[in-house]
Amino acid sequence: MSTDENYMNDAIKGIFLLVLAVAGNFVAETLGCKTQKLLSENxxxxxxxxxxxxxxxxxxTGSDEPQHPSVxxxxxxxxxxxFLLFxxxxxxxxxxxxxxxxxxxxNSTYISYYxxxxxxxxxxxxxxxxxxxxMYVSMTGLILIGFSLYFRKQYNEYYKTWSTSAFLFGVNKCKSMQ
Incomplete structure (x- = not known):
């Protein structure tokens, strides 16, 4: 397997594991109270x-070949x-x-299998x-387009109180969930 393929496969595995971890947020109550407070407010x-x-x-989940930590x-x-843009x-x-x-x-599992x-x-x-x-190019393009459209929509809606930091890193309670 080429280095590019290893890189892309590792990236997909990392993203998928991240999505599963975020979905696992429903078990956060098993952490200590101060840790729960930190993670719920910060x-x-x-x-x-x-x-x-x-x-x-x-x-x-990386490939069998060791990778330098900076990589x-x-x-x-x-x-x-x-992920932020997504x-x-x-x-x-x-x-x-x-x-x-x-x-x-x-598809990557099929490639590995074959x-x-x-x-x-x-x-x-x-x-x-x-x-x-x-698929990689399509996903990246769609993420960039989707982010740009949503950024413009949100900026136009909240321009008087706009905070790029709050937009990028989120808020504790979404307006639509209150």
Missing amino acids: MYAKHLVILLILYFAIGF VLKMAMGIYVL TKMDLRFTLVVFGLLAFTYI KQVTPEEEETIALLQKIQKT
Whole structure:
């Protein structure tokens, strides 16, 4: 497997593990009270936890070849930025990108399977790899477009009290959930 493929596969695994970890928020009550308070009130602490989860997930689920810690950190930071943008999109864009992410992960498992079980299926492997690269570009493009549209919508709605920091890192209670 090439370095680019390893990098992309590690990235997909890291993102998927992050989404699962965020969904696991429903068990946060098992933490100590002061930790719960910190994580429920401090958005920067939450984002630090996300970054640490990414770093751990990429290192944990990474390829068999050891990677320099700074490479893993750069990958974690890149995924974190995409995650920030991903979380700041209209629901339709979010669902489409999540669907593409799931499809990309499934496609990567097919690529791994064919490479290990039937490496002579070079055409199939090449096609799946081409699809994989197209999916990465599509997801990145959709994230950038979705983020830009949502940013403009939110800025126009809240321009009098606008805070880019609050927009990017979030608030403790969404207006729509109150």
